[in-house]
Amino acid sequence: MRMRYSWLRYRLFCVYRGHEIRPYYMLNYYSMNNSTSPRVRKLARERIPSGCSIAGIMDVNGVVIPGSEIVGLIEVMHDRSNGLGGGFAGYGIYPRHANDYCFHLMYDYSEAKQQTENAMEKCFEIVGEEEIPTTPVKEVVKRPILWRYFLRICPETRERYYEMSDDDIVMMVVMEINEFIEGAFVVSSGKNMGVFKGVGYPEQIARFYRVEEYGAHIWIAHGRFPTNTPGWWGGAHPFGLLDWAMVHNGEISSYGTNKRYLEEFGYRLMLQTDSEAILYLFDLLARRHGLPLDIACAALAPPLWERIAEMTPHEKNFYRTLRIVYGSAMINGPSALILAHPRGMVGLTDRIKLRPLIAAVAGSRRFLASEECAIRAVCPEPERVWSPAAGEPTVFTMEQG
Amino acid sequence: MKSFIQPEFQIVRDDDRCIHCEVCVRQCAFESHSYDPSDGKVSTDNLRCVGCQRCATLCPTQALVVKEHPREYRGNAYWTPRTIEEIYKQAETGGLLLSGMGSDMPHKLYWDNLLLDASQVTNPSIDPLREPMELKTFLGRKPRAARLSRRGPAVALETVLAPQLELEVPILFSAMSYGAISYNTCLALAGAARECSILYNTGEGGLHKDLYRFGKNTIVQVASGRFGVHKDYLEAGAAIEIKIGQGAKPGIGGHLPGEKVDQAISETRMIPEGTDALSPAPHHDIYSIEDLAQLIAALKETTRYRKPIIVKVAAVHNVAAIASGMVRAGADIIAIDGFRGGTGAAPTRIRDNVGLPIALALAAVDSRLRQEGIRNEASIIAGGGIRNSADVVKAIALGADAVYIATAALIAMGCHMCQRCYTGKCNWGIATQDPYLVKRLNPEIATRRLANLIRAWSLEIKELLGGMGANAIESLRGNRLRLRGIGLSKEELDILGVKPAGESL
CATH class of the missing domain: 3.30.70.20 (Alpha-Beta Plaits)
Known part of the structure; x- marks a missing residue:
């Protein structure tokens, strides 16, 4: 909250002096530090926050959490984003279609919609479809056409691709739409879950998509401060594929290695954003290679060799093998991420924790967020709040069926 | 006349x-x-x-x-x-004209036309003096996925890895045979390899009996002449390398003149004293890819599947397809030796006109193996003209797992690149068997100089890696996005898989 206050003060100061108000990311530390005005110099000493915000909340007993809670969590960290991207993912939001794949789509124009539907009909039966309901929010501009579909795989499709699982078929269709149909983008493709994202501050995006009208047992959210890719709708977080959804704060140095590794397994990285690669790495390791999530995390953020050397022979062999097999999957560079799936969520940072992540427990609620203030805004007195160690996964799993 | x-x-x-x-x-x-x-x-x-x-x-x-x-x-x-x-x-x-060392022709220097990336603002660079920086490298066949079995909450590892070579730094000393170089030079290479926890390569001249103690840090080579190859020799090293070709002279064999074959060399190579040691141009038991598969299988069988098999080829125009065949024939590691690779003696015309620059060959091989989905089945060692740590980093970013260095190692020991190795009169005591000249190279001092070189390069690699915001060499491997080409044509950039300087992500 203190950050917000200083931002306000800066704006007041600018109005008072007749200066142009510049957005946060354009503030020039150097000129402010060397300003003749003591007030400006003081402002410069206060940290100007940067980097994305991430947040996640779940109830281990499956109690439905209203969308307002996740909005409350993410909007406190307003200053960590710059209005160029915000988004939410909720699990358990479509109980009437719990066993159908739900595709959320963004279309740039209606021809893309027609083409995409043709492509989907080749493999799926469309059992429901509608425009995703939205509310006019004047800051949310350049809106694509937003549509959702509930899909079932046709029996003939299973026969044709007899070597593939249902999830593999869905992934194939998603990759095809994203790669070959211009102006169409699959935002999420899981069961009983959906991703709502766009360009704007997260609280604006929440209002736009009417996130507060949904109830979910797991929510994750993201406020974006893009550095690599321009703020476009598809590039906002969360990223979704099948039942996975992920929000990420960071920029990975290993992107080129990870990308080429994933391409060997048939993934098509279209978004030019490193965060997309991480989602696919989880899909590869946890779904296709069948690694438990904590072990997938140990492959993505492996222990240092010097730590492996200190382990028992059994553990040493385990982590050594894992690291040798999955060297190209290591996520290197500043990262904090939350990965959600129908049965829980996982928080993970890079091996030297160059981006923040805080975890908390309150009753059956579990929280993950970039900043503690976000958790306390929704839950003032959690039973336990801690800062997970670098590279160590924080795994929260549902307790009931 | x-x-x-x-x-x-x-x-x-x-x-x-x-x-x-x-x-x-x-x-x-x-x-x-x-x-x-x-x-x-x-x-x-x-x-x-x-x-x-x-x-x-x-x-x-x-x-x-x-x-x-x-x-x-x-x-x-x-x-x-x-x-x-x-x-x-x-x-x-x-x-025919003879030359020593690699080609000195003024062909394009690809390493110098590639520039590395660094992190600024959005991604912090990492300081290797204050943070861990990992260069440890494993060479060998890797499974596509790790397999686990679950017993209740406990998880056990099912995957058993194929034999791996463990290196502290992704650098190995490339093959130089006893005979081409002196005993002291071999001893210095072996000693430095042990000190730096890396490996050296015997070349095709067998392994002197006093050097068996460096076995853990030794790659034993099997070349077309089969000099000094016997069961103990194959068992002696950490890996076996089948040498098909060499960057300095693709397509031809080797020739060690009889004058250099003294008693110790004759014993080590298992040939009569004073006879020329001629290794044939091809292996006469490898006329096709399935023959290579047989030799690989025979060597694995002989050493009871405990050692990775390296197959080394010269970088030639069709190297990508050849490499793919080698992997499918069972090679655990493939070594590609580029146009600039050194030699004790090569016909000058061949040295200066045959082959490919290693950067292009390496990029083509790495891309091809990935297209075929078999990149994990073999590691790639790139060699042939690696001059400094930046070349190492660029080679790894293009897709190499590790690099071979030999000329740089010889220079570290005192070689001044006069290119007269084939005369046997090396004044620096390196490429000679003349006892008067051999003793000029003090093996202890040479070991120190080599170990210093590896240490210096590893420090520089750590700095470059940290500057790119990564703290493990795995994250650089094949990471061509951290490279940009300067002064390269569109076709060259396409083959290297690298964007032109000035283009962002």
């Missing part, structure tokens, strides 16, 4: 400084310097000088300068002095 050849070098002696101590006379095995007792003066014969700088380096009064001879033919951009003199030599001898 009067020779038309003029001296290549000019030895300039400062008479005010020269004390006629005869150091230069004793140091020059090519007999460029001579002492005339009648007038107590040292005189020089420029024609004999090979430009190895031994005399100038050791002269106690710095009285000597060895410089290029200004033999001024009439200026001609086409018929250069080198071209003209090569014709004189052939006209006078009727022989």
Whole structure:
């Protein structure tokens, strides 16, 4: 909250002096530090926050959490984003279609919609479809056409691709739409879950998509401060594929290695954003290679060799093998991420924790967020709040069926 | 026949400084310097000088300068002095021209046309002096996925890895045979490999019995001549390398002249003393890819599947497809030796006109193996002209798992690149078997110099890696997004899989 206050003060100061108000990311530390005005110099000493915000909340007993809670969590960290991207993912939001794949789509124009539907009909039966309901929010501009579909795989499709699982078929269709149909983008493709994202501050995006009208047992959210890719709708977080959804704060140095590794397994990285690669790495390791999530995390953020050397022979062999097999999957560079799936969520940072992540427990609620203030805004007195160690996964799993 | 050849070098002696101590006379095995007792003066014969700088380096009064001879033919951009003199030599001898070391032709230097990335603002660079920075590298076949079995909440590892070579730094000393280089040089390479926890390679000349103790840090080579190959030899090393070809002379075998085959070499190579050691151009049991598969299988069987098998080829035009075949034939590691790779002796025409620059060959091989989905089945070692740590980093970013260095290692020990290794008269005691010359290379000092080189490069690799915001070498491997090409054509950029400088992500 203190950050917000200083931002306000800066704006007041600018109005008072007749200066142009510049957005946060354009503030020039150097000129402010060397300003003749003591007030400006003081402002410069206060940290100007940067980097994305991430947040996640779940109830281990499956109690439905209203969308307002996740909005409350993410909007406190307003200053960590710059209005160029915000988004939410909720699990358990479509109980009437719990066993159908739900595709959320963004279309740039209606021809893309027609083409995409043709492509989907080749493999799926469309059992429901509608425009995703939205509310006019004047800051949310350049809106694509937003549509959702509930899909079932046709029996003939299973026969044709007899070597593939249902999830593999869905992934194939998603990759095809994203790669070959211009102006169409699959935002999420899981069961009983959906991703709502766009360009704007997260609280604006929440209002736009009417996130507060949904109830979910797991929510994750993201406020974006893009550095690599321009703020476009598809590039906002969360990223979704099948039942996975992920929000990420960071920029990975290993992107080129990870990308080429994933391409060997048939993934098509279209978004030019490193965060997309991480989602696919989880899909590869946890779904296709069948690694438990904590072990997938140990492959993505492996222990240092010097730590492996200190382990028992059994553990040493385990982590050594894992690291040798999955060297190209290591996520290197500043990262904090939350990965959600129908049965829980996982928080993970890079091996030297160059981006923040805080975890908390309150009753059956579990929280993950970039900043503690976000958790306390929704839950003032959690039973336990801690800062997970670098590279160590924080795994929260549902307790009931 | 009067020779038309003029001296290549000019030895300039400062008479005010020269004390006629005869150091230069004793140091020059090519007999460029001579002492005339009648007038107590040292005189020089420029024609004999090979430009190895031994005399100038050791002269106690710095009285000597060895410089290029200004033999001024009439200026001609086409018929250069080198071209003209090569014709004189052939006209006078009727022989093919020989050279030592890698090609010195002014072809494009791809490493110098690639620039590395660094992190700024959005991604912090990592300081290797304050943070861990991991260069540890494993070479060998890797499974596509780790398999686990679950017993209740406990998880057990099912995957058993194929044998791996563990390196502290992704650098190995490339193959140089005992015979081509002296015993002391072999000993220094082995000692440095042990000290740095890396590996050296015996080359095709077998393994001297006193060097078996360095087995853990040794790659034993099986080449077309099969010199010194027997069961204990195969068991002695950490890995076995089948040498198909060599970057300096793709398509041809080797020739160690009989004069160099003394008793120790004859024992090690298992050939009679004083006979020429001729390794055939092809392996006469490998005329096709399935023959290679058989030899790989035989070597694995012999060593009970405990050692990875490396197959080394020269970088030739179709290297990507050849490499793919090698992996499918069972090679655990493939070594690709580029156009600039060194040699003890190669026909000059072959050295300077056959092969591919390693950067292009490496990029093509890595891309091909990935397209086929078999990149995990073999590691790639790139060699042939790796000059410094930046070349190492660029090679790894293009897709290599590790690099082979040999010329750089020889230079570290004292080689001055005179390219006369095939004469057996190496004044620096490296590429010679003459006992008088061999003892010039002190193996302990040479070990130290090599270990220093590896240490220095590893520090630089850590700095470059940290600058790119990564703290493990795995994250650089095949990461071509951290490279940009400068002054390269579109086609070259496409083959390298690299974007032009100035283009962002």
